Amino acid sequence: MTVMARALAMFDDFVDLPTTERQQALAALRDQDPALHRELARLLVYADTSSGILDRGFVATPPQTPDALRARATQAGDCIGGFTLRSLLGRGGMGEVWLAERSHDGFRQRVALKLLHIGLTHPDLKRRFQQECRILAQLSHPRIAAFIDGGISADGRPWYAMAFVEGEPLNDYVARVQPDVRARVRLLLEASEALSHAQAQLIVHRDLKPSNILVDATGHAHLLDFGIAKLLDAEDPDEHETATGLRALSPAYAAPEQVFGQRIGTATDVYALGLVLFELLSGQLPHQRRGARLEVLADLVRSEQFPAPSALLRKQPGQLTATINGAIDHDLDIIALKATQSEPERRYPNAQSFTEDLQRWLDGRPIRAQADTATYRLRKFVGRHRLAVGSAMVTVLGLIVGLALALWQADAARQARAHAEASKQQAEQALTVTTEAEARTQRVKQFMMDTFIMNDPMQAPGDRPASLADAFDQAMVRIDSLTDDPKLQVDLWDDFGEIRAGQGRFADAAVLFDKSLAQARRIYPANHPVIAEGLVNRGVVESYAGNSRAAAPYIEEAVAILDVPGAKQDQDLSNALQALAGVREAEGRRADSLAIMGRVVALTKRMQPVNELDLGVALFNYATALHNASRIDEAEPIANEAITVTRRAMGDQAPNLILMLSLKALIDYRRGRLDDAVRTNEEKLAIARKNFPAAHPWTADALVDVGFDRVEAGDTTRGIADLDAAIAMYDELGSPLVLHPLRMRALATLWEFGPKAARPFLDRGAAICTEQAITHLQCDIIRANRAGVMAMLGDGEAALVEADLALAGLAERGASEQAEQAQGLEGRARALTALGRHAEAVATQQQALTVISKWYPEGHPERKRVQKNLERIKQAREAK
Incomplete structure (x- = not known):
């Protein structure tokens, strides 16, 4: 990279620094790299009086000295394109903005005229300036300053004029007027509506911040400064920026994808809107980025976790707290948090959907973000006890859904009661079992409610847990004290074990399953289905840990309990058989695995009504068995059917799809459809990150596949970073599944750096296999x-x-x-x-x-x- 390219790349970091800090940083740079210091200092000539109105970061080599440029500086009274300059509104690294007037036939028109600096002839600047004109000319919205005219001045400088908005930046207005929460939301809603219009024209702003939202004298917000906006339909729109190393962003409001140099889209603007909403509600941003250098900024952004605006406000006593405290409800917190998710796919997809939820909040209607979350969580738990076949709970927030589970079980119990009452035969026995189940369900519900109360400041004691994770830990201690109801202990240990397994914490899950299973053996007959369920879960945990030999006895015993003539536990039997098929596959008994899975599919289709979630899982496992038996022609349509059924049952972000897409990618790769396999792996990783934001085996596995795809495509640096992230994730979980990313990391290292660098990864993998006796x-x-x-x-x-x-x-x-x-x-x-x-x-x-x-x-x-x-x-x- 040339000295000038390096200076251009560093400009954004320096231009936002206070004068004293900038001088200190420049002095340090002068000692380290005099040539770079000289070029960067020249680029900063025009930034000293920047007002924040202009975009920053698109600068070029001034071919003349600063003294020569100042001698030709624009002055009030100059005429450009028929407009007379009246007063300077602002100056930045790229140009100046003037209040200007044009008179014609007794009509006087006031505009904001933007003019490129004298001497800035870099091709990227002119191209960017021309793009800005094209973008503004496309926009026609009452809350966006309209494009009026443009051209080249007499001294050769590009310029354009836009409608003049007389007002003050959003933050200044809010600080002065102190409006209530609803008024603040309405202001942001107006800016978001304007942005929605721009995005509908395939335009992404990319530099949203309070200084680019002006509030006029009537209290209405206007969106300004599309200086670094991006045309989504342009061909290779960022080609020049990439070539020169330019990075356009305002660090305090930049989305992670901007900081990391990744693809920009409509969700990028949503992230900035979310940060502005945070600032409006709490008086501060939820991060510590201000003044951070670009190389430090990436590390900051990578580790950011935002509290809710209401929580942020409570930590900031003062006038703002007194003004709006208590007016930020849960829904408004949810909107802000959803808009600022680190992954673009987890945010609102565009400004329009963000606008709609703000409007729904103002109207007192349920917001979509909250509704989607509740539905998703309930749907997750309705499919309980599928640990053996791939379904998993998401995080410790599964406690919330544990309550939903209790309600669902109660409903099932009521239905069983109705059925029993309608059938005289065996009615008395069925009613006794159902009554007991209902009573235990009520205790489960109360247990879950007690757990949540511990996190409710209005009801909890003074030593309440600091988080739901702490509440989870305390809840498990409380289970041990429920000695008066051993059956309830069995249920809760088992359910909490599934949550731990769903988090990928298999060792913790095994402890809970052992406690549940031991208690079940003490209080139930040896052939009771509850014991079988515990055996399946315990066996599957061993399988996930890579120890099929230890898993087999648990699962074989469960199948022996359930697979008897006249038994009615079809779903339990299906789960156990699928776990057994997995064990047989790991043992190399692939013909047995395939036969078992064929039976499972038939069994699942026989159940009435057919549960599509169960059917999707059964089809997937059957397709996997066919694939492993080299019957690819048969496996592919069944794998595709599994994906279709699962999408229909659970939506496009269903966690079960992660495993199913793995199989699809494998089949695509085996058939030579390499591009399809890459796309499928990327979709799988996006779904994994959405469902499992913390460390999880499925996310780690998806990182391995995407990372190795990148290595094979020549993007070695990013690919190795993905593989290292997967290794770190498995290490955090203490999982022996780290073997897979260790092996792929070794291969990537071998190709890039040779056998000596690759061997330590394989040595570590071999040591794990030996020390843990993994089969x-x-x-x-x-x-x-x-x-x-x-x-x-x-x-x-x-x-x-x-x-x-x-x-x-x-x-x-x-x-x-x-x-x-x-x-x-x-x-x-x-x-x-x-x-x-x-x-x-x-x-x-x-x-x-x-x-x-x-x-x-x-x-x-x-x-x-x-x-x-x-x-x-x-x-x-x-x-x-």
């Missing part, structure tokens, strides 16, 4: 890859031992003639090459090519890679 296919593949790296480092004998162990493990787990076996064969071929046994190496690599050719079509990158390695080994043999 999982991933351990065998790590061994195979490790053998190859050891051979490349010259340790042929150890590599051959490692490769043979890998192939033995793969055979034991039924992976012969599978794609995984090819990796074991390649590791062995490398070891033989290192030992000088070239003829054997060629034969082994040829065997690997034969295996891989059964899995991937002609021309596929995997076949090409194995073929290329075969040619290298042949060349080594010939060279000998």
